[in-house]
Amino acid sequence: MTVAxxxxxxxxxxxxxAGRSTAAKCLEDLGWFVVDNLPPALLATMTELGLRSQGAVNRIAVVVDVRGRAFFSDLRATLDTLKARGMQPRVLFLEAADETLVRRFDHVRRPHPxxxxxxxxxxxxxxxxxxxxxxxxxxLVLDTTDLNVHELRAKIDTAFGQPGGNRLNATVVSFGYKYGLPLDADLVADCRFLPNPHWVAALQPFTGRDPDVRDYVLAQPGAMEFINQYAVLLRLVGEGxxxxxxxxxxxxxxCTGGRHRSVAMAEQLASRLAGDGVGVRVVHRDLGRE
Incomplete structure (x- = not known):
């Protein structure tokens, strides 16, 4: 008997x-078989054809959007059916801020569907x-508001470049509250409870990547306790x-500006996650803005 x-x-x-077409092209470049605007009701059929290909097609990406109108409401039922058959489809959701989307539609001079x-x-x-x-x-939810094409491709490559396994992949983002929250964050932690190296003259010019700043931040009361306990919480969340x-x-x-405390803490937390077997990528969103 041949096993699929x-x-x-x-x-x-x-x-x-928000970049669905760009994401589809990225996956195509990574060797995925990409189908644009497939009605959800045909997902099961497409999957069955892939399974029968004896490995010739082993990675399929399907773009599903509101152009499907009447078909779109069937997506959840189709995903439930696939999961009941033992499949684990991965759903990538792309979004952006309203102002950015309006600007993009104005640029291409096309109406919104x-x-x-x-x-x-x-x-x-x-x-x-x-x-x-x-x-x-x-x-996976990706906010493309501040991403250029190359940055979006890098994120897609990180998430889909290798056949998916059961390992959790985490992106740890340091940021400054003065510049706003990352819109695509699943969890947000605040390290402004720690003293700010910005007010230490010898440390102010440097960043949380520099050893002196890192050591200063991690030596503060509560810093390592926070890392240790948050790592335990993340292990629990990750397993779920x-x-x-x-x-x-x-x-x-x-932290306030995304330069000192959050950078040092993000690096330390990423190291802890990697030690727990999590695939980790670190992004310092606001480093260099000041």
Whole structure:
């Protein structure tokens, strides 16, 4: 008896103008078989064809969006059916801020698919409401507001460059509260309870990557206790994510400017996660902005 080759299935969805086409091209470059605008009702058929290909097609990515209109409501039922068959489809959800989406639609001079007789912003609002529940259940949410094409490709490559396993992959993002919260963060931690090296003249010019700043931050009362206890919490959360079939976690840790405390703490936390077997990527979002 011939055993069907294992199959990876990715669903690319999210807001119009947020980068679904770019994500699809990235996956295609990574060797995925990509289908654009496939009605959800045909997902099971596409999966079956992939399983019958005897390994010729073992990674399929499908773009599902509101162009499907009547078909879109069937997506959840189709995903449940696939999971009941032992598949673990990964759902990638792309989004961006309203102002960014409006600017992108203005640039290409095309209407939003849901704006009707209204404005682009009306279509964005309708689509955001329609997809809210799906966003909450997605495996990976990427906010492309501040990403260029190369940065988005790097994130896609990190998430989908290798056939998926059961290991949790985490992106640890340091940030400054003065610049706003990272919109795609699953968890946010605040390290402003620690003394700010900005007010230490010998440390102010440096960053949390420099040994003197790092040692100063980690030596403060509560710093290592925070790391130790938060690592325990993340281990618990990570195990739950894996059990639920979610493989991606974006963890943000912030201080005032995103230069000293959050950078040092993010590096330390990433090291701890890596030691627990988590695939880790570190991003210092606001480093260099001051």
């Amino acid at each position: 080759a294992p199959l990876d299935l990715a669903i690319i969805t999210g807001l119009s103008g 849901l704006q009707g007789e209204g404005r682009v912003v009306d279509g964005i609002s309708r689509e955001r409401a329609l997809l809210a529940e799906l966003r909450g259940e997605s495996d 994510y894996v059990r639920e079939g979610k493989r991606y976690l974006t963890l943000a840790i912030g």
